[in-house]
Structure formats: C-alpha cells, structure tokens
Amino acid sequence: QSVLTQPPSVSGAPGQRVTISCTGSNSNIGAGYDVHWYQQLPGTAPKLLIYGNSDRPSGVPDRFSGSKSGTSASLAITGLQAEDEADYYCQSYDSSLRGVFGGGTKLTVL
Amino acid sequence: QVQLVESGGGVVQPGRSLRLSCAASGFTFSSYTMHWVRQAPGKGLEWVADISYDGSNKDYADSVKGRFSISRDNSKNTLYLQMSSLRVEDTAVYYCARDLFGVVGKAFDIWGQGTMATVSS
Numbered sequence: 001q002s003v004l005t006q007p008p009s010v011s012g013a014p015g016q017r018v019t020i021s022c023t024g025s026n027s028n029i030g031a032g033y034d035v036h037w038y039q040q041l042p043g044t045a046p047k048l049l050i051y052g053n054s055d056r057p058s059g060v061p062d063r064f065s066g067s068k069s070g071t072s073a074s075l076a077i078t079g080l081q082a083e084d085e086a087d088y089y090c091q092s093y094d095s096s097l098r099g100v101f102g103g104g105t106k107l108t109v110l
Numbered sequence: 111q112v113q114l115v116e117s118g119g120g121v122v123q124p125g126r127s128l129r130l131s132c133a134a135s136g137f138t139f140s141s142y143t144m145h146w147v148r149q150a151p152g153k154g155l156e157w158v159a160d161i162s163y164d165g166s167n168k169d170y171a172d173s174v175k176g177r178f179s180i181s182r183d184n185s186k187n188t189l190y191l192q193m194s195s196l197r198v199e200d201t202a203v204y205y206c207a208r209d210l211f212g213v214v215g216k217a218f219d220i221w222g223q224g225t226m227a228t229v230s231s
Contacts, residue, residue, distance in 0.1 A: 002154060033215035038155070045205055045221040046147075046155065052213050089155055093215025098169055099145070099157030 003028060004090050004102035011108040012080045020105045022073045022090030028100055030071035033093040037066055037075045040087040040104075049088070050075060077107070085109045112136035112220050114206050119225035126196055128227055132189040132206030137220075140164070140184040143209035145218055146191045148202035156202075159191065160209065160216070174200075196229045203227075 012018040037050040050066035090102040118130040146158040159180040207218035
C-alpha cells in the first residue's frame with residue numbers, strides 16, 4: 001500500500017489527452033511539500049518529468065504538465081504519442097516517512 | 111555528461127551482506143545530497159536512504175533502518191550502500207539518484223541504470 005495513491009492504469013488514443021491523479025494526505029502533499037513526476041520506460045531507469053509541482057526539466061516536451069491542489073496532484077499529457085507508453089510515478093515528501101512515491105500508473109496508448 | 115553508474119549487485123543468502131557502489135561523473139559530486147531508491151521486481155519505487163553533501167547527515171526508510179548504512183567518498187566521487195541482515199523482501203533493483211536543489215522536500219533529477227540485488231536461499 002503506497003502512501004500516495006495513483007490509478008493502476010490509464011489509456012488513450014494517439015493525439016488525445018490523459019490525466020493521472022496522485023492523492024496524498026495532510027502529512028505530505030497537503031503539508032505543502034512539492035510533488036514530482038517520473039516516467040519509466042520499459043526496462044529503463046526512471047526519468048524526472050515534472051518537478052516542483054509544475055516545472056519541466058530541460059528537454060521535456062510541453063505536452064507534459066503538472067498541477068497540485070490541496071492534498072492531490074495530477075499529471076496531464078496532451079497530444080498522446082506511442083512513445084509515451086510507460087509507467088508514471090508521483091513522488092513527494094512525508095513529515096514522518098520522508099521520501100514517498102505513488103504506486104505507479106501504467107499508460108497504454110491504444 | 112552527468113552520469114551515475116551502480117555496481118555491486120548479485121545473489122546473496124538471507125542474513126548475509128552486500129555492498130553497492132555508485133560512481134558519479136560529469137558534476138561536482140561533493141556538492142550534492144545523494145539517494146538510494148529501490149524497485150522490487152514488478153513493483154513500484156521505494157526511497158531507501160540519503161546522505162548530505164558532506165556525509166554529516168543520513169536518513170533511512172523505516173524498512174531498512176538499523177540494517178543498511180549509506181556512506182560516500184567525495185575524493186572518489188562514489189556513493190555506497192552497505193546492506194546487512196538481508197531479507198528476501200530486499201530483493202530489488204537499487205538505483206542511486208542525485209538530489210534536486212530548490213524543491214520543498216526531496217526529488218531526484220539524475221538516476222543511474224540500477225543494479226540488481228537478489229536475496230535468496
């Protein structure tokens with residue numbers, strides 16, 4: 001059972017928009033800690049996708065965006081492409097558990 | 111370029127020890143907090159431990175506290191994870207990761223390719 005809750009899977013057709021939710025509590029996201037998102041392509045290491053709730057590292061397309069409100073956060077992907085098929089993880093900090101991750105969401109591009 | 115390369119994984123029996131290493135290059139290693147994050151087969155990510163830039167502060171997940179020890183040698187640009195009293199549930203790919211400055215909490219901006227540690231009798 002992960003501290004941050006994500007849907008196990010989402011799917012969308014090429015060109016569509018999908019969102020992935022990440023729900024925490026008042027000891028992590030709701031306490032003001034930033035939320036970050038990672039993309040893990042099959043058989044590879046995770047890659048930082050969004051940091052500080054909504055900022056993108058250099059090289060990440062603007063099709064990816066993040067937001068945070070209250071005890072939740074979300075990742076949106078627009079103009080879905082086949083290469084976006086991957087696992088996505090949200091991550092934050094918890095006042096008692098330190099670094100915490102969501103359970104991950106598998107994105108399938110139909 | 112900025113790179114982290116882990117090594118030291120392998121197969122070990124329950125109760126035994128294993129030491130992982132992570133060689134850093136392409137950045138000023140001694141300026142960064144560093145982390146270990148693990149991923150059990152087919153499972154999600156779990157933060158394991160971190161160490162401050164100078165080694166003076168260390169923090170551990172409850173699941174490994176008292177059994178694992180994180181350390182670093184800034185003269186060798188290398189991060190270590192000494193794992194003792196290993197359990198079957200410690201079986202995972204272990205990633206080292208660089209801390210991202212400027213966020214509230216923890217985040218990881220550079221990851222190594224990972225090294226697999228298997229605990230099995």
